[in-house]
Amino acid sequence: MRITKQQADENKARVVETAARLFREKGFDGISVAELMHASGLTHGGFYNHFESKEALETAACAHVFDKSVAAIEAIAAIAEPQERAEAFEAYRRRYVSRKVRDYSATACPMVAFAGDVSRQPAPVREEYAAGLRRYLQAFERASAADGLQGEAKRQARLRAMAGARTLARSVAETDPALSDEILEAAVAALEPAP
Amino acid sequence: MRITKQQADENKARVVETAARLFREKGFDGISVAELMHASGLTHGGFYNHFESKEALETAACAHVFDKSVAAIEAIAAIAEPQERAEAFEAYRRRYVSRKVRDYSATACPMVAFAGDVSRQPAPVREEYAAGLRRYLQAFERASAADGLQGEAKRQARLRAMAGARTLARSVAETDPALSDEILEAAVAALEPAP
DNA sequence: TGTACATCAGTGAACGCGCGTTCACTGATGTAC
DNA sequence: TGTACATCAGTGAACGCGCGTTCACTGATGTAC
Numbered sequence: 001m002r003i004t005k006q007q008a009d010e011n012k013a014r015v016v017e018t019a020a021r022l023f024r025e026k027g028f029d030g031i032s033v034a035e036l037m038h039a040s041g042l043t044h045g046g047f048y049n050h051f052e053s054k055e056a057l058e059t060a061a062c063a064h065v066f067d068k069s070v071a072a073i074e075a076i077a078a079i080a081e082p083q084e085r086a087e088a089f090e091a092y093r094r095r096y097v098s099r100k101v102r103d104y105s106a107t108a109c110p111m112v113a114f115a116g117d118v119s120r121q122p123a124p125v126r127e128e129y130a131a132g133l134r135r136y137l138q139a140f141e142r143a144s145a146a147d148g149l150q151g152e153a154k155r156q157a158r159l160r161a162m163a164g165a166r167t168l169a170r171s172v173a174e175t176d177p178a179l180s181d182e183i184l185e186a187a188v189a190a191l192e193p194a195p
Numbered sequence: 196m197r198i199t200k201q202q203a204d205e206n207k208a209r210v211v212e213t214a215a216r217l218f219r220e221k222g223f224d225g226i227s228v229a230e231l232m233h234a235s236g237l238t239h240g241g242f243y244n245h246f247e248s249k250e251a252l253e254t255a256a257c258a259h260v261f262d263k264s265v266a267a268i269e270a271i272a273a274i275a276e277p278q279e280r281a282e283a284f285e286a287y288r289r290r291y292v293s294r295k296v297r298d299y300s301a302t303a304c305p306m307v308a309f310a311g312d313v314s315r316q317p318a319p320v321r322e323e324y325a326a327g328l329r330r331y332l333q334a335f336e337r338a339s340a341a342d343g344l345q346g347e348a349k350r351q352a353r354l355r356a357m358a359g360a361r362t363l364a365r366s367v368a369e370t371d372p373a374l375s376d377e378i379l380e381a382a383v384a385a386l387e388p389a390p
Numbered sequence: 391t392g393t394a395c396a397t398c399a400g401t402g403a404a405c406g407c408g409c410g411t412t413c414a415c416t417g418a419t420g421t422a423c
Numbered sequence: 424t425g426t427a428c429a430t431c432a433g434t435g436a437a438c439g440c441g442c443g444t445t446c447a448c449t450g451a452t453g454t455a456c
Contacts, residue, residue: 163359172325174314
């Protein structure tokens with residue numbers, strides 16, 4: 001059953017992508033190695049050909065998710081034309097607290113998806129998360145400053161309010177959708193438009 | 196080994212208190228029935244004399260924690276003298292984002308402690324959480340309005356920013372205390388003083 | 391009030407189950423000649 | 424280029440372990456007389 005080296009690399013990458021999706025949806029402890037492997041089209045026995053442990057995959061998935069989130073914000077901060085940049089950033093913030101994004105928890109922001117879980121995970125996972133969070137906060141701060149909002153405290157409050165809204169909205173999304181919607185709507189109402 | 200009815204009731208109450216503490220600290224799935232019973236000074240076999248299942252204890256603990264949190268805010272909202280009330284409320288908000296409170300995760304706010312876990316728990320636990328969150332938001336809104344801050348959207352943004360700060364600060368507390376402190380300090384800086 | 395017995399909170403061994411991980415095996419790929 | 428063999432990604436059964444839950448048992452409490 002030996003396969004091409006390239007095929008094997010693709011399989012590993014696919015497992016990380018699948019894990020990035022399912023860990024966000026169900027939590028690190030909410031999905032088993034066997035389930036992850038089957039969701040990636042493989043059987044569980046081969047897992048340890050690619051990863052030293054489940055913890056190693058958690059670390060890799062965490063880094064992967066933050067990479068994508070940070071890249072998305074940096075792309076906005078990098079827009080040269082100020083008006084266009086401000087509009088893209090406002091659209092980003094509006095999308096962040098939209099129902100659509102809340103309902104696809106598989107693509108959730110890593111801050112929201114992992115925050116509760118991560119402090120109970122082994123140290124390497126926690127460290128990857130902390131490093132990712134730092135990168136994310138810095139990228140957000142850059143985009144936020146470029147957006148023209150004055151005062152770092154105010155800019156950080158904006159981020160915290162967004163993250164708080166998503167966390168709370170998600171926690172009751174299945175059980176009390178009306179309350180969940182209310183929380184998001186209040187968050188949208190509180191968005192200051194781009195200047 | 197039969198004991199007094201009163202003694203048995205006290206034992207049950209103690210298990211709920213212990214669970215309220217340890218579920219917040221380690222998550223619903225982070226502590227076993229046996230550990231909970233031993234932490235309450237009992238052995239695990241007797242658990243099912245008091246609770247139908249672990250899930251039933253989770254529900255009871257969730258309600259218990261929200262009861263206490265809501266009572267704390269309502270006590271503030273009930274203060275008659277406006278100046279005194281506003282000061283008490285500001286002190287509450289300041290305490291909420293303090294390092295001291297962050298470092299005692301066993302007494303954490305239920306919104307922060309349970310938000311990540313709860314959406315993966317069985318329906319009764321989720322429902323108890325949703326009901327508790329509703330009560331908490333309403334109590335906070337009452338206290339916030341009595342504090343004199345204008346605009347419901349603004350008042351809710353304040354709550355979300357507080358919860359977001361605590362969630363993020365907690366998630367990196369062990370791994371990156373400096374970042375965790377930064378997040379809390381930014382939250383303190385963003386607190387509008389009572390009028 | 392005193393006696394006889396049923397009750398039931400608590401105990402600790404045992405259960406089945408799912409988990410992360412290991413292992414012997416397979417067979418196409420990659421390599422040495 | 425063709426052949427012989429070593430490599431190793433993938434397979435699925437099996438492992439030990441901790442979990443939630445069950446159970447037979449204990450013995451002081453509560454109750455019926």
